[in-house]
Amino acid sequence: MTGGRYQSFEPVAESYDRTRVIPDKAREEIARVVAREARLAGGGLFLDAGVGTGRLAVPLARRHPGQVVGVDIAPAMLARVGDKDGAAGLSLVQGDLQRLPFAAGTFQAAMMVHILHLIEQWPLVLHEAKRVLTPAGGVLFLGVEQGGRSRLVDFYYERARARRLLAPSVGSASLAPVVAALRRPTYSGGFGASVSQLSTPSLHWERVVPVSQTFDALASRTYSQMWGIPDAAHAELLSELTDYAARTFRGDAPTETLASRLILHAVRF
Numbered sequence: 355m356t357g358g359r360y361q362s363f364e365p366v367a368e369s370y371d372r373t374r375v376i377p378d379k380a381r382e383e384i385a386r387v388v389a390r391e392a393r394l395a396g397g398g399l400f401l402d403a404g405v406g407t408g409r410l411a412v413p414l415a416r417r418h419p420g421q422v423v424g425v426d427i428a429p430a431m432l433a434r435v436g437d438k439d440g441a442a443g444l445s446l447v448q449g450d451l452q453r454l455p456f457a458a459g460t461f462q463a464a465m466m467v468h469i470l471h472l473i474e475q476w477p478l479v480l481h482e483a484k485r486v487l488t489p490a491g492g493v494l495f496l497g498v499e500q501g502g503r504s505r506l507v508d509f510y511y512e513r514a515r516a517r518r519l520l521a522p523s524v525g526s527a528s529l530a531p532v533v534a535a536l537r538r539p540t541y542s543g544g545f546g547a548s549v550s551q552l553s554t555p556s557l558h559w560e561r562v563v564p565v566s567q568t569f570d571a572l573a574s575r576t577y578s579q580m581w582g583i584p585d586a587a588h589a590e591l592l593s594e595l596t597d598y599a600a601r602t603f604r605g606d607a608p609t610e611t612l613a614s615r616l617i618l619h620a621v622r623f
């Protein structure tokens with residue numbers, strides 16, 4: 355199978371860390387849970403497939419006695435890993451998750467957080483993950499953030515969706531079809547994998563976010579579903595959003611409190 359369409363984050367690399375914030379404490383906790391579940395205490399190679407700016411791989415590299423390897427298609431995202439504290443334990447490779455440049459059985463564990471909605475041929479990405487994991491005890495973590503949606507984002511998305519301006523996901527819109535394909539037996543074209551959602555009550559966080567910051571993120575079309583919206587339509591939506599914000603939020607510097615959590619599945623092929 356050859357690769358299909360995907361969404362590189364090259365155009366939003368500069369703003370990514372500002373607009374997709376997970377507080378340090380939560381990132382440390384995610385690294386702790388992943389390291390424990392993957393049994394990384396003894397070392398070994400760990401793959402962050404779609405590493406982005408390293409917001410999750412860097413804390414993992416700080417606590418992992420082995421080596422963490424991050425792959426991403428977007429050089430500008432990889433460049434942002436830069437000199438983050440802990441980045442020394444992280445090796446970066448520019449590459450396509452549909453054709454990983456690694457030999458079979460290389461990694462003890464891997465993770466993909468917020469990846470499969472961006473890649474049309476997401477089953478191919480899963481086949482590649484399976485191939486590069488060690489058959490003995492290799493584990494893949496699939497993660498998505500839930501919640502954390504600002505009322506401003508909801509308003510913009512609802513209006514854009516009503517006008518059929520919001521692009522459907524290039525890849526899988528949610529993890530449900532992915533989990534179903536992973537669990538389906540191989541004789542029916544699935545992966546025959548075991549998938550368990552980790553019970554992680556610690557993986558939740560709250561952030562107080564200035565409304566102006568969310569407005570700026572929307573204005574600069576930071577979210578991938580907005581990238582195809584024509585300029586004129588985007589300007590109209592922003593004008594409606596300005597009115598909505600004025601009606602909804604009071605005070606000189608209004609904020610919203612956004613509650614999020616990370617859903618993590620452990621996949622064993």
Ligand SMILES: C[S@@+](CC[C@H](N)C(=O)[O-])C[C@H]1O[C@@H](n2cnc3c(N)ncnc32)[C@H](O)[C@@H]1O
Binds near residue numbers: 361362427
């Ligand atoms: C939403 S970001 C997630 C980054 C990171 N996992 C995190 O949670 O911060 C998705 C990343 O996937 C990368 N990506 C998209 N398609 C890809 C592909 N075919 N191969 C490798 N990386 C890809 C994008 O460039 C982007 O950096």
